[in-house]
Each structure stands twice: as structure tokens, then as C-alpha cells.
Amino acid sequence: MEWESKAQYLFFVALMLSFANYLVGTVIPPTVEKQAQGIFGYSADIFVANLTPDWRGTNFFQLFAIFFPACTGILSGVNICGDLKDPATAIPKGTLMAIFWTTLSYIVIPVTAGACMLRDASGNISDMMTGNNTGGCVGLGCAHGWNFTSCTQLQNCKYGLSPSAKVSFNPKL
Numbered sequence: 001m002e003w004e005s006k007a008q009y010l011f012f013v014a015l016m017l018s019f020a021n022y023l024v025g026t027v028i029p030p031t032v033e034k035q036a037q038g039i040f041g042y043s044a045d046i047f048v049a050n051l052t053p054d055w056r057g058t059n060f061f062q063l064f065a066i067f068f069p070a071c072t073g074i075l076s077g078v079n080i081c082g083d084l085k086d087p088a089t090a091i092p093k094g095t096l097m098a099i100f101w102t103t104l105s106y107i108v109i110p111v112t113a114g115a116c117m118l119r120d121a122s123g124n125i126s127d128m129m130t131g132n133n134t135g136g137c138v139g140l141g142c143a144h145g146w147n148f149t150s151c152t153q154l155q156n157c158k159y160g161l162s163p164s165a166k167v168s169f170n171p172k173l
Helices: 002-027 032-036 044-049 060-079 087-116 140-144 149-154
Strands: none
Touching: 002 087, 044 087, 044 140
């Protein structure tokens, strides 16, 4: 069972690499396809627009699914305490480090996603505006050269922060 505690280092390195991959991906300039999906890179106006609430029917179980893994991860670390040389020191230190990294990721990832991505986007490259043709364009996408007005008004956008589960799982690189 000693190998389990050693394997935790490998898992921690994998988590830190994926976290670094995400952060590096946020500073890479987005392609036209990514812009059609509402990803524009860091932008103050996108960040400010995403600070206000826009509730869309999230229920208890959806939020529970987000926060439950944080609790189970901390508890699984405590469950292998029998393999530790000095549990009295290692358990508090490990628990506090787990809380620190979880809190950091739960703050950094939503803030960076909120600063880089519009709430609603169609994913259609044909929504790119050419020239100064901004007639009838409503929303923050207009300022970035995209007209997502139709999908926003019809509430059938497939991409963006709000409708896309891929925001949490889509690789940035």
C-alpha cells in the first residue's frame, strides 16, 4: 500500500501540468474558429460583462456536481493516512494544501474563463462581421467583430460560458 502514497505525487504533477496547460492556453491568441465560439483572449470589457449575474436555471444537483469532487478529493487524501510516517504532521499539512490548491483553482479558472469568453456565441464562422457593417448587431460580440445577435435572442447558442459544458472540459491548447 505504500505505492499509493507515492502515486499521489504523480497525480499531483499531472494536475499541475493540466492547470499550467489551461493557463498557457488562455494567453494564446484565439483562432477564427475559437472566436466564433466566443473565445477572444483576455479582455476587460468581457470580464466586466461577465461579472453580473445571468441565472439560467441552474439547479442544486448541477452545482453539487461541481463542488462534490473537491470534498471527496480532500477526504481521499485523509483515507491513506495509515501509510504516512508522521500522520500528526502530514494530515494537517496535506489537508491545508489540498484546500489551498482547490480554492486557487476554483477562483483562477472561473475568473480567467470569464475574462476570455463571451456568455453566448453561435460557433458559426459566417457570423463574423466584415467592414463597418454593424447594423442590427446587439451585444458584446459586436465590439469584437462578431454578430451573435440571432442566437442570443433565440436563446439557442451552442457556445460561450453559459450554454457550453465544454468550457469546463475543452482543452485550450
